[in-house]
Amino acid sequence: MEDPVLYTSLCLIMLLIALKLFLQAKKPHKNLPPSPPDLPVLGHLHLLKPPLHRTFPRLSLKYGTVFSLRFGSRRLVIVSSPSAVQECFTKNDVVLANRPPLILSKHVNYNCTTMGTAPYGDHWRNLRRIGTLQIFSSARLNMFEGIRRDEVKRLLRRISRCFSLRAGSGKVELKSMFHDLTFNIIMRMVAGKRYYGDDVADEAEAGKFREIMEEVFENAGAANPADFLPILNWIPEGFEKRVTRLAKKTDEFLQRLINEHRSRKESKNTMIVRLLSLQELQPEYYTDQIIKGFVLVSSKN
Missing domain, CATH: 1.10.630.10 (Cytochrome P450)
Structure with a gap:
């Protein structure tokens, strides 16, 4: 027989985790580019409709050539201006050199230590x-x-x-x-x-x-x-x-x-x-x- 207490407890735990992620995502961030309204927990994931190469330009018409999005617990900045892209890869290349530690990279790429996944630093330079x-x-x-x-x-x-x-x-x-x-x-x-x-x-x-x-x-x-x-x-x-x-x-x-x-x-x-x-x-x-x-x-x- 299924235990209702167990299932209720699991649901409560998952709800608390989701709430924690939501509150973390809603913390104010300084100097972030403009952003569309987001949803609790999901952020802007609901905006990702194929084809993406048309979705992002459509958003840039409203929010500018540099805008921010939140995909669940992760924040991203979308850059569509050639001059801003050039600045990202020249003046701010070291700041933007790291890759997000994805789950696949953690396991398949030896805990993010390969050249394509390692964070910027001595190991990556070697x-x-x-x-x-x-x-x-x-x-x-x-x-x-x-x-x-x-x-x-x-x-x-x-x-x-x-x-x-x-x-x-x-x-x-x-x-x-x-x-x-x-x-x-x-x-x-x-x-x-x-x-x-x-x-x-x-x-x-x-x-x-x-x-x-x-x-x-x-x-x-x-x-x-x-x-x-x-x-x-x-x-x-x-x-x-x-x-x-x-x-x-x-x-x-x-x-x-x-x-x-x-x-x-x-x-x-x-x-x-x-x-x-x-x-x-x-x-x-x-x-x-x-x-x-x-x-x-x-x-x-």
């Missing part, structure tokens, strides 16, 4: 230095020109086959092909492996990678309401539990890639090989977690 010098420099990227050429040739052959099957008429769907092209170029540069298309060395491993990437993109960005309304994490099998499982699966996959490169001592010119060679010189800094973070950031970009 990650940026590694990325600039060892991974994304022009010299390093030029070393992978052969990979890019090969993948483009494969794409053209694939398009040609599809066109032939349609007897030279009809449409050829390119979106998925460009998706596969991008991921294969990135992962061949990172790990020396193709995970999309026909010529895949290990279908089981490729399938696991595709599954992980699909889940990561599905749960990335601002798609999670619990990032704005933390009370939703109380729901059984909520977002955070799902992301925790994804993080474990992602970490195990990345660690296997690193262990494979380490045990085989591959001579391939890959990002993992480069970072492992640096790990031999500075093991206290080029840890496996740092390397996994760079693999993760590269594969998502």
Whole structure:
């Protein structure tokens, strides 16, 4: 038999938490840009109607090119003026350099320590230095020109086959092909492996990678309401539990890639090989977690 006292207590607790969040959000903030009227707890979430690229310009006509919104417990500033955007990325770039600590970043991105999620500071600057010098420099990227050429040739052959099957008429769907092209170029540069298309060395491993990437993109960005309304994490099998499982699966996959490169001592010119060679010189800094973070950031970009 269901316990009415238990359910009443849970409802009261949730109500108190919601009230606390509401009161915190209603505290006066100095120097905030103008803002539309908001709703209790939800803030301005009710204004988010697709397509967003039309919603924000419509609000800017009424509230100016710089205005503020509240999404649940988080405050945001929307900037739509080129001059204001330039000021954000020049005069105030350090002030605005941090990213919000989203739940996905906490679990999948090693407690917000990867280059794409870390707060501005010494750690982020060191990650940026590694990325600039060892991974994304022009010299390093030029070393992978052969990979890019090969993948483009494969794409053209694939398009040609599809066109032939349609007897030279009809449409050829390119979106998925460009998706596969991008991921294969990135992962061949990172790990020396193709995970999309026909010529895949290990279908089981490729399938696991595709599954992980699909889940990561599905749960990335601002798609999670619990990032704005933390009370939703109380729901059984909520977002955070799902992301925790994804993080474990992602970490195990990345660690296997690193262990494979380490045990085989591959001579391939890959990002993992480069970072492992640096790990031999500075093991206290080029840890496996740092390397996994760079693999993760590269594969998502």
